[in-house]
Amino acid sequence: MPELPEVECLVRHLNRHLPAEALRKISITSPRHLRREEGKPEKWGSDLRGCRLDRFSRRGKFWIMFWKPGSGRGNHPDPQPVVGHLGMTGRLFFHRERSGSPTDGAVFKHTAAIFDFGSSRLVFTDPRRFGMLTRNADVLKSLGPDPMDADWCSMTWPDRITGSSRAIKVTLMDQSAVAGLGNIYASEVLHQAMIHPAAACKNLTPDDWHRLHHCIPDVIQKAVGIGDSLSLDFSGLSSVDRLFYYGTREGSSDDGEVFRVYDREGEPCPRCGAPIQRMIQAQRSTFFCPACQPLP
């Protein structure tokens, strides 16, 4: 589940393990992931070879790499961005060769791209192939405000959102409305804000919008804090996956983190005890408490 919190924790982790070496080679093993790219895949190698990976950043669910030219004073004086998205099942991790270790010379399944630094590789795997990779940073332009940005506080809900006939849960998952919320955290936010997921946006009160504005970063930042405190497996290779689904029961028993409503159909609401209900909205499961999330 790469929603905003997982991507944020991933980016923080990767920034702690940046390779000092320059890029030797890029292998684009899934051309499909470049479907939002304009240039040819071959150009990636010529433009980025010899560059150093300066840092990772994030916007919504997108992660962004910045590449600095190597000593050779290349054609690109400014850091070049490479933007990626993990889709549903994408993973991104550094793999270091260690002779004698079980993963020495490992070949990974479902790779989308591999960045080779010599003594380590940055591996992007994605079985379902919903993810993407591009040097076209314009893909970020359609994103709405990010709940972890400093300017979130000054954001006001635009008329096209407050006047919309869509259900609020569907709108919260619209990346042009809010960048970073996905199917899990949309349900979690609405439970905390005590708003029915099927409520039409245009029927929400100013106080509803105010609570949403407050609850979205609250839920997100708590999740980031928890994810950052765990020792996570970013590769998804171990049996217990500690990044994706770090909020569910597995791996949470001793960490105290659990989603309050997501995937909890029939269980008592942690706030009022009523059974959590499941419904389908926009072909996705929604979980909510019918007692403390009333329709307006």
Next chain:
DNA sequence: ACGACTGTTATTAC
């Protein structure tokens, strides 16, 4: 074995 279900989002149709 089979069908339900899964963390997303372009694209298409109205």
Next chain:
DNA sequence: CGTAATAACAGTCG
């Protein structure tokens, strides 16, 4: 324009 359905995939689980 805004809204909704669908397709693009491969895996897991009961």
